[in-house]
Amino acid sequence: MEAKQGTSAMIAIAFIPIVMVLGNSMLVPVLPTMQKELDLSQFQTSLTITVFSLAAGIIIPLVGYLSDRFGRKWVIVPSLIVYGIGGIISGMAAWLMENSYAAILGGRIIQGIGAAGTAPIAMALIGDLYSGAQESKALGIIESSNGMGKILSPIIGSAIALITWFTVFFTFPILCFAVAAYVWFGVKEKKKPEGQPLPEYLGALKQIFKNKGRWLIPAFFVGATGLFILFGVLFYLSDILEETYKVDGILKGAILSIPLFGMVVTAYITGAKLKQNKPLTRRLMLIGLTILTGAMIAVAFFKQIYLMIGLLTLGSIGIGLSLPCINVLVTGAVEKAERGMITSLYGSVRFLGVAFGPPIFSWLMKISHKTVFFSVAGLSFVILLSTFFFIKPGARNQGGAAKEHGPGTLFRKSEKAPT
Structure with missing residues (x-):
């Protein structure tokens, strides 16, 4: 019975990042049409x-x-509802107002305010409900469902836009309200957090960053840079496909x-x-960042x-x-009492990466194709070096004990690290 409940909870949680990424990814293919319909600049569209x-x-x-104070579901469900209401406001503005851009x-x-309480809190919820190998697998599923939302959303957005470009805004509340109900009834939290x-x-958080900031902060920025590049590339590719091809x-x-x-x-x-x-x-983080850097250098030479x-x-x-490697490190870095804040801070820098991707790519695109991708390759190389020098699980000091600032405390006291 517990396994069945666990599966149901995992499915419910997996829908949360799918809904979240629809907020941006589903709009990407619609942006050129929106730009023409509202007579906007490329920069205005990227905003x-x-x-x-x-906002997120x-x-x-x-x-x-x-x-952390009141429980994960008590944040996730209202956040999904706010998310849906924001979609209704944007859709009604585009439909009924003549000068609708500001609205x-x-x-x-x-x-964005609603989206803040979705995927980052879902990561903390995963850390509460699962442990060990189950936790890393569940976090991989979360990252995959996040990506699955990104895969489906351009297709869904393009299909819905065949009705009219602003129809995508009315899709959000339907999905958000349905997932909110599923999470509320399908996920059982183990116990209410002791807030x-x-x-x-704040004192506990300060101590966490004092002890682990040397690797935790670079880990945050690996995640942010990955999504900065991903959304910037999507914005670039969407524009090239429509304008050039x-x-x-x-x-x-x-x-x-x-x-x-x-x-x-x-x-x-x-x-x-x-x-x-x-x-x-x-090792996988270093391999992944090496591949990313090499690919960005190579694409600079080809159009x-x-x-x-x-x-x-x-x-x-x-x-x-x-990204799954960072998720595992960040989620396992702290005890349950502070996990929501740590995963939220990580989610915050990820959102900021997404926020700055399109406008910065829009600016670089005005210079040249090579400028775009050499700049991105340089940024990727910087975080590759940061990972190599600062993120060292299991690093030892001279006395043989694990360094406090390294993610050697990835495994909580109740868990045993795999041999």
Whole structure:
């Protein structure tokens, strides 16, 4: 009976990141049409993605504390409802208002506030419900479902836009309200968290970053950079397909899904194979970031569409290797009482990566194709070096004890690290 409940809970939780990524990924193929219909600049169009992600990034630390204090479901379910309401506001504005751009951005900000309490809190919930190999596998499933949402959303967005471009906004509330009900009834939290007063809570977080910040902060930025590159590339590819190759509609959505498919499959396999193996975690991160850096360098030399798609898919595979590893390290870094805040801070920097991807790529695109991808390759190389020098699970000091700042405490006291 417990296994069945566990499976039901996992399915319910897996839907949360799918809904979250629809908030941005489903709009990507619609942005060129929106730009023409509302007579916007490319930068204004990119802000549709940016304000959503910025709002989420700012609010996430607050909802992380609330989830630690009051429980994960009590944050996730209301957040999904707010997310859906924001979609209704943007959709109604685009439908009924003549000058709707500002109101659409307002609805997107509300959606971002709702999105703050979705996938980052779902990661903390995974850490509460599962442990050991089950936890790493569940986190791999979460990252894969996140990617699956990214795969499906360009196709869904392109198909829905055949009705009219703003129909995508009305899709959000339908999905959000359904998933909110599923999570509420399908997930049973083990027990209500023992919430700490805010001063004690902030003191505990300060101690965590004092002890583990040397590896935890670089780990955060690996995740943020991966999503910065992913969404920037999608924005770039969407624009190139429509403006240069005149590819639109469902076909464009399907092409945008190809790199994402590579990431999803890789993330699922990686999560299933990790099993809290710390040396393997670091090795796969380094391999993934090396692949990403090499792919971005290579694509700088080619503008032929088939080669570009192939190389961008290879880069996405590198991201798919890295992200589940970061998820395992971050989720396992702390005890349950502070886990919501830590995963939320991680989610916050991921959202900020998504927020800055499209506008920065939009700016770089005005310079040249090579500028875009050499810049991205340089950034990827920096986080590769950061991972190599700072993220060292199981590192030892001179006395032979595990360093406090390394993720040697990945396994909680009640768990035994695999041999």
